[in-house]
Amino acid sequence: MSASSGFGxxxxxxxxxSVDNDSPRVGVRLGDRVIDLHAATGRPCFAEPSLNxxxxxxxxxWAATRAEVTALAQSADPPSYAVGAVRLHLPFEVADxxxxxxxxxxxxxxxxxxxxxxxxxxxxxxxxxxxYHGRAGTVVPSGTSVVRPxxxxxxxxxxxSRRLDLEAELGFVVGVGSALGSTVAHDDFARHVFGVVGLNxxxxxxxxxxxxxxxxxxxxxxxxxxxxxxxxxxxALEAAWTDLPxxxxxxxDHLAPDRARGxxxxxxxxxxxxxxxxxxxSSMYWSPAQMLxxxxxxxxxxxxxxxxxxxxxSGPEPEQRGSLLELSWGGTEPFAGGRTFLEDGDxxxxxxxxxxxxxxxxxxxxxxxxxxxxxx
Amino acid sequence: MSASSGFGxxxxxxxxxSVDNDSPRVGVRLGDRVIDLHAATGRPCFAEPSLNxxxxxxxxxWAATRAEVTALAQSADPPSYAVGAVRLHLPFEVADxxxxxxxxxxxxxxxxxxxxxxxxxxxxxxxxxxxYHGRAGTVVPSGTSVVRPxxxxxxxxxxxSRRLDLEAELGFVVGVGSALGSTVAHDDFARHVFGVVGLNxxxxxxxxxxxxxxxxxxxxxxxxxxxxxxxxxxxALEAAWTDLPxxxxxxxDHLAPDRARGxxxxxxxxxxxxxxxxxxxSSMYWSPAQMLxxxxxxxxxxxxxxxxxxxxxSGPEPEQRGSLLELSWGGTEPFAGGRTFLEDGDxxxxxxxxxxxxxxxxxxxxxxxxxxxxxx
Numbered sequence: 202m203s204a205s206s207g208f209g210x211x212x213x214x215x216x217x218x219s220v221d222n223d224s225p226r227v228g229v230r231l232g233d234r235v236i237d238l239h240a241a242t243g244r245p246c247f248a249e250p251s252l253n254x255x256x257x258x259x260x261x262x263w264a265a266t267r268a269e270v271t272a273l274a275q276s277a278d279p280p281s282y283a284v285g286a287v288r289l290h291l292p293f294e295v296a297d298x299x300x301x302x303x304x305x306x307x308x309x310x311x312x313x314x315x316x317x318x319x320x321x322x323x324x325x326x327x328x329x330x331x332x333y334h335g336r337a338g339t340v341v342p343s344g345t346s347v348v349r350p351x352x353x354x355x356x357x358x359x360x361x362s363r364r365l366d367l368e369a370e371l372g373f374v375v376g377v378g379s380a381l382g383s384t385v386a387h388d389d390f391a392r393h394v395f396g397v398v399g400l401n402x403x404x405x406x407x408x409x410x411x412x413x414x415x416x417x418x419x420x421x422x423x424x425x426x427x428x429x430x431x432x433x434x435x436x437a438l439e440a441a442w443t444d445l446p447x448x449x450x451x452x453x454d455h456l457a458p459d460r461a462r463g464x465x466x467x468x469x470x471x472x473x474x475x476x477x478x479x480x481x482x483s484s485m486y487w488s489p490a491q492m493l494x495x496x497x498x499x500x501x502x503x504x505x506x507x508x509x510x511x512x513x514x515s516g517p518e519p520e521q522r523g524s525l526l527e528l529s530w531g532g533t534e535p536f537a538g539g540r541t542f543l544e545d546g547d548x549x550x551x552x553x554x555x556x557x558x559x560x561x562x563x564x565x566x567x568x569x570x571x572x573x574x575x576x577x
Numbered sequence: 578m579s580a581s582s583g584f585g586x587x588x589x590x591x592x593x594x595s596v597d598n599d600s601p602r603v604g605v606r607l608g609d610r611v612i613d614l615h616a617a618t619g620r621p622c623f624a625e626p627s628l629n630x631x632x633x634x635x636x637x638x639w640a641a642t643r644a645e646v647t648a649l650a651q652s653a654d655p656p657s658y659a660v661g662a663v664r665l666h667l668p669f670e671v672a673d674x675x676x677x678x679x680x681x682x683x684x685x686x687x688x689x690x691x692x693x694x695x696x697x698x699x700x701x702x703x704x705x706x707x708x709y710h711g712r713a714g715t716v717v718p719s720g721t722s723v724v725r726p727x728x729x730x731x732x733x734x735x736x737x738s739r740r741l742d743l744e745a746e747l748g749f750v751v752g753v754g755s756a757l758g759s760t761v762a763h764d765d766f767a768r769h770v771f772g773v774v775g776l777n778x779x780x781x782x783x784x785x786x787x788x789x790x791x792x793x794x795x796x797x798x799x800x801x802x803x804x805x806x807x808x809x810x811x812x813a814l815e816a817a818w819t820d821l822p823x824x825x826x827x828x829x830d831h832l833a834p835d836r837a838r839g840x841x842x843x844x845x846x847x848x849x850x851x852x853x854x855x856x857x858x859s860s861m862y863w864s865p866a867q868m869l870x871x872x873x874x875x876x877x878x879x880x881x882x883x884x885x886x887x888x889x890x891s892g893p894e895p896e897q898r899g900s901l902l903e904l905s906w907g908g909t910e911p912f913a914g915g916r917t918f919l920e921d922g923d924x925x926x927x928x929x930x931x932x933x934x935x936x937x938x939x940x941x942x943x944x945x946x947x948x949x950x951x952x953x
Contacts, residue, residue: 350875417793499726
């Protein structure tokens with residue numbers, strides 16, 4: 202597969218790039234090139250160092266820009282750079298970051314590992330998309346090294362995590378905010394969400410296991426969350442919508458159980474170059490629009506740059522599990538020749554692909570991270 | 578007590594104000610007046626609509642400005658407005674919001690109410706300051722009405738919360754950030770924290786009780802968090818530092834158990850004008866500097882505008898409980914003439930006072946909120 206594969210006219214994802222020491226600005230990827238949108242259009246929102254100003258303009262501007270970029274991409278010589286010659290940055294300024302737990306198979310596996318012999322799913326799980334807030338300030342772009350976190354691993358010890366994990370997820374990026382005290386209806390998803398990113402929700406399982414009662418994960422997650430450089434606009438995913446696997450019991454009306462749709466996105470998890478898992482996003486229980494409707498059902502407002510993630514994507518089969526916790530069954534069943542949790546120096550790559558609108562496949566931005574040893 | 582009481586030369590808190598329709602900018606409260614810092618000094622950071630640019634300058638600039646403002650306040654006629662003639666705004670742009678759970682009495686009460694017959698404190702509680710991330714985008718300034726949130730109150734019902742509560746807390750505002758992968762030592766607290774605000778962490782107990790396993794509070798908290806208009810700089814609290822009540826077992830070394838200090842701040846909770854509780858901040862188990870050291874112990878970075886709150890302040894006595902959940906013992910013991918949880922139209926006021934550096938007392942910014950009925 203060439204580097205340009207999956208970045209054709211049916212994709213055109215947005216990112217933030219700079220060349221040498223000039224100012225970061227908005228670019229669109231086409232094949233192996235990055236089109237300089239400010240140079241091409243002169244519009245001020247494309248000179249910004251984040252996508253936020255553009256994303257805040259809303260769906261009509263997104264559609265008009267996509268048409269314009271499509272024409273530009275087909276023109277003789279749009280202002281552009283080789284993707285290998287630019288530096289890529291965090292694509293947007295993250296407002297609030299929420300992480301869901303929307304995979305039935307992941308939640309079931311985690312429940313079975315942590316609470317053996319008990320019913321693995323907690324009573325609320327099939328009634329609402331369980332979620333929590335994460336740390337927006339430690340969302341980093343693909344390629345950023347991750348320092349192994351230290352923390353309390355039990356009551357009397359403090360040290361580097363020994364159970365450092367990845368979580369293969371998909372992230373949804375809010376472009377258009379909403380007012381405090383109002384709700385966002387399920388069917389208004391595309392009026393607010395601009396696009397999707399790949400996301401690795403790095404997790405220190407030993408820190409998390411000790412700290413998480415009763416208020417949830419905190420330092421076990423807050424040290425880093427990696428996202429792709431490229432934001433794929435929803436318009437490029439029109440052919441990827443698919444039926445959900447099924448929801449039983451029927452969710453409440455505001456979660457629109459008759460209209461909820463999933464996404465047919467294939468994910469690959471690579472450890473040091475080897476594919477160790479292929480989680481299918483189509484196996485997710487809760488839909489993206491259901492997550493957003495739930496998030497705002499109490500009147501919480503949205504802001505441009507809000508990021509909400511799916512939670513770990515795990516399919517029904519063992520080789521479709523999206524975390525090392527599951528792949529190694531809590532560390533008890535080494536896989537891929539003896540692996541359990543992440544070692545210093547390990548490189549994790551998450552890859553995503555989806556049906557494109559032209560009959561082929563598009564390649565979403567990958568998420569890369571290498572583990573560095575714990576700090577002194 | 579006159580309106581000017583507690584806002585003397587030993588206090589000088591910072592806020593953001595506007596007059597008529599002009600631009601919000603930085604002001605300092607002195608008695609019944611708000612000094613216009615940009616008009617007085619011409620410095621650009623005081624023309625900003627948030628304190629963030631000023632707070633990012635760090636302790637030497639904070640100290641120099643405090644000396645300058647003190648001189649200005651004693652001068653003949655500093656540019657100022659009557660506090661009743663200005664509009665007050667959110668004082669800073671909130672980056673990440675973290676809420677701790679640092680009161681032994683609150684955690685014990687909540688454990689006893691939710692898990693009767695079991696050990697009320699969970700095993701981790703005395704070893705680390707338990708905390709979680711909240712929603713930064715729904716932090717609102719004092720005076721903002723709070724719409725009663727709706728949500729799932731159990732598996733098959735959706736409706737307005739029937740157990741809407743307040744939580745009297747203190748918030749700490751970060752001025753100077755830190756690098757990802759580094760930690761902030763306990764003793765570096767004052768190099769990063771600019772000041773404190775009053776904080777009401779509104780909570781819908783029925784939404785929270787159903788949603789919170791296993792990932793913690795989400796929609797039961799995310800609809801609104803109110804903070805005071807005024808940020809009291811740490812310099813005004815120098816006389817308020819006091820010993821902690823005691824920590825057993827001894828916390829780990831990075832939590833500096835020999836040097837940890839608490840704050841002697843008195844809190845009053847008023848419901849429709851009547852004082853229903855007087856929680857003493859001096860009864861808190863975990864210190865502010867321990868919370869910050871814990872928050873960054875995994876290498877998580879800080880940003881200007883990060884807000885971390887203490888969690889509900891409850892003292893050992895029944896009349897010192899900082900939430901209605903505790904004051905009514907889970908709704909089973911009505912107090913103050915039949916009250917349990919918040920009713921539509923209720924007005925909640927949180928008041929704070931502390932020893933000043935001149936021998937008297939200073940009055941921190943109050944936090945006011947009125948409950949509006951659930952939306953249609």
